[in-house]
C-alpha cells in the first residue's frame with residue numbers, strides 16, 4: 506500500500522479497531538496468538554503461518570527476509586495496526602532489515618526484545634540457558650543481549666533444530682518427543698542452569714514436557730505470554746487497544762500441513778478455518 510494512502514486511510518478510520526497481525530513459519534506463532542487472545546480478548550487477530558517455507562531455522566537470512574517482507578506487506582494490506590514477528594529466527598537474524606522495511610507503515614514488534622527486557626524484572630539467576638533454532642543460536646542475539654543487561658550472568662545456548670519440525674509433525678507428549686527433548690536437554694552445555702529461555706515460539710507447545718524433564722527445578726520462560734504482555738503495553742501506551750466490536754480472527758497458511766489445523770484447534774479451543782494463500786507466485 507502506498508504510504509500516503511495508508512496515512513489517509515488511518516486518519517479516516519479508528520485505528521484501535523484495526524487487527525493485530527502475527528506471523529511465524531508455522532504453528533509456533535500460535536503460542537503467541539493464543540496468549541494475545543487470552544490477554545487481549547477484544548483484539549482481532551490475523552495470523553499467517555508460512556508452512557510452505559518452514560522451518561526457517563536453517564534457511565539463509567536472505568530467504569527469511571524475502572518471506573518475512575511479503576508476509577509483512579500482506580498483513581499491512583489487511584490493515585493491521587501492528588505486525589508482530591512471532592518467530593525468534595526472524596527476530597534474531599533479519600530484524601534490523603525487517604524493522605526498517607515496515608516500521609514507517611505499521612508498528613513492528615519482535616519476540617526477542619520483550620523476553621530480554623523481562624529478565625531485568627525477573628528473579629536474578631546465575632546461569633541462563635537458551636534453546637532455539639540453529640539460526641537463532643548462531644546469530645548470538647540472545648547471549649549478546651542478555652550480557653548487555655545482566656553482565657554477570659553465565660549464558661549457555663544450544664541449538665535444538667529437531668524440536669520445531671517435531672512439533673509441526675504433531676509429535677508432542679509421546680515417547681518420541683520425550684526422547685528428543687531428553688537428548689537435547691542433557692547436553693553438557695546446559696548443565697547447572699537455573700532458568701531456560703524457550704528461544705523459539707514453537708517450544709511453549711512442549712513447555713510442560715520440558716518442565717517435567719527438569720523435575721520443576723528450572724524456571725522455563727514462556728516467551729509467548731511475555732510477548733503478548735509487551736504487545737498490550739505498547740497498544741495501551743499508544744491508546745490503540747480495541748474496544749472490541751466485530752472481532753473476526755483469520756488464519757492464513759501458505760501450504761496445507763496435516764497438523765496445523767489440529768494444533769490451532771488446541772490453542773483456540775475451537776475449530777478454526779484455515780485460508781491457504783500463496784504470496785510468492
Ligand code: DGL
Nearest residue numbers: 533560561562593594706
Ligand atoms: N517458531 C520459529 C522460531 O521462533 C521458527 C522455527 C522454524 O521455523 O525453524 O524460531
